[in-house]
Amino acid sequence: MGERMNGYLGRLANVDLSTGCVREEVLDELTARKWVGGAGLGAKILLEEIPPGVEWDAPENRLVFTAGPLAGTMMFGSGTFNVATKGPMTNLAVISQANGYFGAYLRLSGFDGLVLRGRSAEWVTLWVHDGRVEIRPASALLGLDAWETEDALRGELGVGERDVSVFAIGPAGQNGVRYAAIVGDRGHVASKNGVGAVMGSKRVKAVVASRGAFEVPVFDPQALRLANLECFEAAKAFGTTWKWGTGGGFSNLAKSGALPVKNYTTSLFSEHESMNGQTLRTKFLVRSMPCFRCAISHVKEVTVTEGPYAGFTGEEPEYEQLAAWGPQIGNTDLGATVMLTREVDRLGLDCNEASWAIGWAMECFEKGVFTLSETEGLDLSWGNVEAVRVLLGRISRREGFLGALLAEGVMRASRKVKGPAEQWAIYTLKGVTPRGHDHRGGGRWPELFDTCVSDTGTIQSSWSGIHPQFVDQPPLEDVFDPSEVSRVVGDFAGYRTFDDCLGICRLAAPHPKPLLACFNAVTGWNWTLADAREAGLRVITALRLFNLRHGLDPENERPSARYGSIPVDGPAQGRDIQAKWDEMRADYYRRMGFDPQTGIPTAETLKRLGLEAYAPHAG
Numbered sequence: 234m235g236e237r238m239n240g241y242l243g244r245l246a247n248v249d250l251s252t253g254c255v256r257e258e259v260l261d262e263l264t265a266r267k268w269v270g271g272a273g274l275g276a277k278i279l280l281e282e283i284p285p286g287v288e289w290d291a292p293e294n295r296l297v298f299t300a301g302p303l304a305g306t307m308m309f310g311s312g313t314f315n316v317a318t319k320g321p322m323t324n325l326a327v328i329s330q331a332n333g334y335f336g337a338y339l340r341l342s343g344f345d346g347l348v349l350r351g352r353s354a355e356w357v358t359l360w361v362h363d364g365r366v367e368i369r370p371a372s373a374l375l376g377l378d379a380w381e382t383e384d385a386l387r388g389e390l391g392v393g394e395r396d397v398s399v400f401a402i403g404p405a406g407q408n409g410v411r412y413a414a415i416v417g418d419r420g421h422v423a424s425k426n427g428v429g430a431v432m433g434s435k436r437v438k439a440v441v442a443s444r445g446a447f448e449v450p451v452f453d454p455q456a457l458r459l460a461n462l463e464c465f466e467a468a469k470a471f472g473t474t475w476k477w478g479t480g481g482g483f484s485n486l487a488k489s490g491a492l493p494v495k496n497y498t499t500s501l502f503s504e505h506e507s508m509n510g511q512t513l514r515t516k517f518l519v520r521s522m523p524c525f526r527c528a529i530s531h532v533k534e535v536t537v538t539e540g541p542y543a544g545f546t547g548e549e550p551e552y553e554q555l556a557a558w559g560p561q562i563g564n565t566d567l568g569a570t571v572m573l574t575r576e577v578d579r580l581g582l583d584c585n586e587a588s589w590a591i592g593w594a595m596e597c598f599e600k601g602v603f604t605l606s607e608t609e610g611l612d613l614s615w616g617n618v619e620a621v622r623v624l625l626g627r628i629s630r631r632e633g634f635l636g637a638l639l640a641e642g643v644m645r646a647s648r649k650v651k652g653p654a655e656q657w658a659i660y661t662l663k664g665v666t667p668r669g670h671d672h673r674g675g676g677r678w679p680e681l682f683d684t685c686v687s688d689t690g691t692i693q694s695s696w697s698g699i700h701p702q703f704v705d706q707p708p709l710e711d712v713f714d715p716s717e718v719s720r721v722v723g724d725f726a727g728y729r730t731f732d733d734c735l736g737i738c739r740l741a742a743p744h745p746k747p748l749l750a751c752f753n754a755v756t757g758w759n760w761t762l763a764d765a766r767e768a769g770l771r772v773i774t775a776l777r778l779f780n781l782r783h784g785l786d787p788e789n790e791r792p793s794a795r796y797g798s799i800p801v802d803g804p805a806q807g808r809d810i811q812a813k814w815d816e817m818r819a820d821y822y823r824r825m826g827f828d829p830q831t832g833i834p835t836a837e838t839l840k841r842l843g844l845e846a847y848a849p850h851a852g
Contacts, residue, residue: 238262239452240302240756241270246344246366248359250435251292251351255366260345266758267843269734269768270301272328272689274346275317276775279326280847285782289321289427290409290434292352298339298440299347302755304736305340305449305525308461309468312337312398312525313738320426320690321411322586322642323664325780327426327690328730328772332532332738333418334398337525338442340449340736353436358386362443371438378579379403379416382439390441401439402429403581405629409433410640412586416578419522420532420548424583426665426690452757460754463747468529471743472697473510478531479552479740480510486552487560490803491675494560495615496592497659497795500674500803504565508555513567519549529741535571542568547575553669557588561669562595563615576622580629587628589659589666590639590646591621602654609633642666644793659796661685662789667796668692674805676712681797681810683722686790686821688776689733694726696739701725703745704762713808719817723824727769734768770825771842774834777827778847787832790818 237243245258260274268277275297287293297317304311314336320327339347343364356371374382382401390397400417406429413429414422423429451457468474473481486492487505494502506512513519518536523529533549550558550570558564558573577584591613597603598613605612611620627636638646643666647658660666661684668691672681680695687693701721702708709721728745735752742748749765752758760768777785791797797811819829826838839845 237450238265238756239450241265242340242343242345242447242449244344245346245348246361247348247350248366248368249350250353250357250437253368255368265302267771269731270345271299271315271330271736272317272730272733273768273772274299275315275328276326276772276779278348279317279319280775280779283319283779285784287319289319289324289431292350292435294319294431294434296349296428296431296435296437297346298335300336300339300345301734301736302449303751305337306451306755307454307457307526308737308741308751309465309529310524310527310738310741311736313736314339315733315736316415316423316428318428318431319783320428321430322426323690325663325690325783325785326688326776327428328733328776329423329425329428329691330733331400331415331417331421331423332524333421334395334444334525335400335417335440335442336736338398338444341447342442342445343447347440349435349437352434356436356438358439358441359437360390360441360443362445364445364447374438375407376404379581380419380579383417383419386439386441392443396444398442399439401581402432403579403629405581406430406433407438408629408631408640410582410629410631411642411645412583414581414583416581418524420575420578421524422578422583424585429581449755451755453754456754457751460747460750464742464744464751465528467744467747468741474531474740475529477510477514478533478549480513480550480555483509483552483555484511486670486675489675490800490805491670491672491677492560493556493592493669493671495563496561496589496596496657497671497673497798498596500671500800500805502560508559508565508567508570510552510555513549516567517571522548524738527738527741531740537568537571540566540568542566542572545572547571548578550574554584556669557584558618558621561588561592562618562621564618565616566618569618573618573621573625576625580625582625582629585669586642586666587625588669589643590628591624593643593647593654593658594624594635594639596657597650597654600653602650602652603635608635611635656794658793660793661796662791662793663785665690671800672796673798673800673808673810674803678712678718678810679709679722681792682718682817682821685792686722686818688773688780689730693773694722694729696729697743699725704728704766713805715810715813715817716820719820720824723821726773726825727766730769730772731765734772767842771844773825774838774842774844775847777832777834778844778849781833781849785832787818790832
């Protein structure tokens with residue numbers, strides 16, 4: 234056993250898939266204080282163990298599952314975990330989170346993290362239980378989708394629904410789709426930068442964690458109870474999620490021009506009220522499916538009650554899934570979004586990248602770049618959800634011309650097709666697509682900028698907008714002022730990354746101050762907001778060092794032509810975010826302690842964060 238620390242089990246499991254050996258490593262307090270957990274431990278392992286030149290699908294790549302000090306405690310929503318690896322969309326680092334139960338169960342089974350090295354000769358699953366990791370054969374599971382894999386493993390282990398947490402890859406991960414996800418607990422997803430493709434490259438079909446008997450030591454349980462209730466009240470006050478789910482803001486986003494509509498060809502979507510969370514929860518049958526110890530209980534199962542998909546049951550689409558399978562593909566049937574959401578999760582695909590890829594293909598079809606010959610008979614007219622369903626299956630199997638093309642992701646697919654179609658693709662020049670908004674409008678410029686300059690493989694400072702006022706910083710006054718955008722993204726950087734170190738669902742704890750109180754109650758460290766931000770900045774800077782070593786070109790920290798284009802209609806019509814992009818990027822670099830021209834962290838920054846040993850000249 235590792236040393237006893239409040240908030241930690243003190244143990245990491247290192248699994249060498251090439252040899253089948255599992256080795257325990259002690260997580261000491263010095264390391265815990267420096268890297269915290271979750272995203273921090275993942276960043277540390279990537280930086281220290283993956284040298285330049287290692288490709289995402291090489292055995293030398295790492296796939297790291299980490300919980301944080303709050304995971305598995307009495308806190309609401311404390312089942313969150315982090316996945317870190319070098320991902321195939323960018324060939325750079327990715328830090329992706331998922332909710333559900335796995336983060337808590339990993340800790341209740343005796344570990345703070347699970348590090349996968351090498352590549353198994355045969356397909357396997359990993360079962361974490363009773364303080365050990367068991368490697369089991371998985372050939373019988375090949376070809377099953379993610380939900381079928383969950384059912385099969387529970388049957389194989391002879392356990393009930395909540396006795397274990399199963400996170401698996403579907404056909405997309407098995408077939409190396411670049412944006413394959415890791416899916417578990419009936420629809421929770423670690424989705425960014427192809428973490429499922431990396432898991433497939435290691436021939437791991439699933440990881441399973443049991444609800445064990447280990448306990449997370451807590452410094453002050455009573456203080457944790459009180460701070461947890463503060464988080465709960467802050468969560469209830471945060472937007473419409475408490476009552477209507479994340480889709481509750483769908484119509485407001487439509488009115489502001491922030492819905493992605495038909496691949497950014499318009500910012501108008503008049504059907505929004507029939508597609509929002511309020512309509513979904515009042516028209517369809519809904520039952521709660523809460524995550525680990527969650528009082529917010531925003532996760533629901535829905536049964537469609539009208540339209541062509543009446544009787545269909547699936548997980549309630551989150552906002553990003555409503556956007557992906559509604560306006561982005563020109564669909565106005567709310568029931569179809571439920572069907573496509575479940576299809577994507579079962580296949581093990583990132584819904585964002587999949588919807589941007591299919592929306593781009595639909596625009597290509599509309600404009601004659603793709604014909605029925607290229608689509609092999611699929612009518613990819615806007616709104617044809619059954620064609621989308623078939624195409625998702627083809628992508629997950631890399632089947633046919635279009636399935637194989639779109640399995641590479643939007644950037645690579647558009648560059649292969651070339652011509653005018655290349656200009657219609659939405660992505661960052663690093664290779665990933667954005668979250669499910671039209672970031673050009675609706676006050677989302679900070680998120681567009683954040684998506685492009687982030688080192689995590691997805692958004693870094695923003696989440697459901699950006700909230701500098703939560704940490705007593707000046708609010709964003711003008712969403713279309715470039716200097717204001719770079720200011721809030723740079724000055725707020727670190728806080729949300731600290732969140733991602735903790736093992737807690739952000740919907741259950743959206744406000745940094747009560748969340749920090751929970752962290753202090755668990756660890757007894759008495760950190761300030763400045764301490765929390767510095768920990769987050771250390772993680773971001775470590776990831777930047779990793780990315781620079783692995784080929785990051787700062788000139789690629791910008792949007793594609795369509796992603797950064799000027800809206801042709803809607804509230805943001807005529808606004809141009811790219812006009813002063815270079816100045817914004819240089820200002821962000823300065824605020825982060827990076828050289829304003831090269832984006833390389835300065836010697837002073839590395840010294841302040843305790844990262845001198847990882848300096849570029851030392852790498």
